[in-house]
Amino acid sequence: MLRLLTALLICCFPVAVQASSLPSFPFVTVSGESERGVMPDEAVITFQIVTFHEKSENASAQLNRTTRQALEVFADHNIPDRAITSYEISKNEVRERDSSYNQLGIIGYQFRRNFQVEIADLDKYSAIVLALLDIDYLTFQQSSFDSSQRQEVELELIAEAAAAAKQKAEQMAQGLGVTIDSVFAFNDTGSFEEFFATFGLNRAVYADMQQMRTSAPPPSVDQELFIPESIRIYKRVNVIYKVQP
Structure with a gap:
């Protein structure tokens, strides 16, 4: 599905400038968008292990036991060690508080460690997550899904969006004679605001020009604890063309 966003800017249009002037030639700006639904084939899960005990050694020992349980789950499903990222262990004192929330004596110690695991085979996803949910002291945080073909798909979407932007620019030029x-300039990550910042275009003026366009934010992927049938990959291309009167 393609959606086109357009705006026409003429260099003689009175605008407020800051550091420097706008280009000294007529130009037209166009945006092309393209998106596609793609079946996911990989996932990243994140979880944390949190333990507490009045003695540090006991809390630390429980953290180690729970970590071994989690690693056994991944070993059972042939998840390689390189796909598992473990972060630094944090240790905090836990203090008793009075009715005014003033800290009193230490009542114990809390240990915490975060993990991120890449799952390249989605057939293993459900079994791994269910096994992790059965482990005490382990809190499952998030799953995100992606496609191993994302880079190839994004290149195709950029080409489609660029072609759509060019077609729209040609249609506008024909209509305006x-x-x-x-x-003159293009990008696929930022916006025209970055372009015009180079020429010192006032942000307020740019906001006024934005009202001439209909825009929508890039689609987002809801990250739930299930495997979606498809994920949406989106690309937008902004182009500034020089025009000849």
Whole structure:
């Protein structure tokens, strides 16, 4: 599905500038968007282990036991060690508080460690998550899904979005009786605001020009504890074309 966002900017249009002037030639700006639903084939899960005991050695020992349980789950499903990232262990004193929330004496120690695991085979996802949920002291945090073909898909989407932007620019130029000359600037990550910042265009003026366009934020992927049938990959291309009167 393609959606096109357009805006026409003429260099003689009165604008407020800050550091420098706008380009000294007529130009037109266009945006092309493209998105595609792709079946996910990999996931990343994150979880943390939190233990508490009045003695540090007991809390630490429980953290180690729970960590071994989690690692056994991954070993049982042939998840390689390189796919498992463990973060630094944190240790905090836990103090008793009075009715005014003033800290009193130490009542114990809390140990915490975060983990991130990449699952390249989604057939293993459900069994791994269910096994982790059965482990005491382990809190499951999040699953995110992706496609191993993302880079290839994004390249195709960029090409589609760029083609759509060019087609729209040509249609606008024809309707206005001008000719598209050449590409002056483009990007696929930022917005026209970054472009015009180079020429000192006032942010308020840019906001006014934005009202001439219909825009929508990039689609997002809801991250739930189930495997979605598809994920949406989105690309947007912003292009500034020089025009000949």
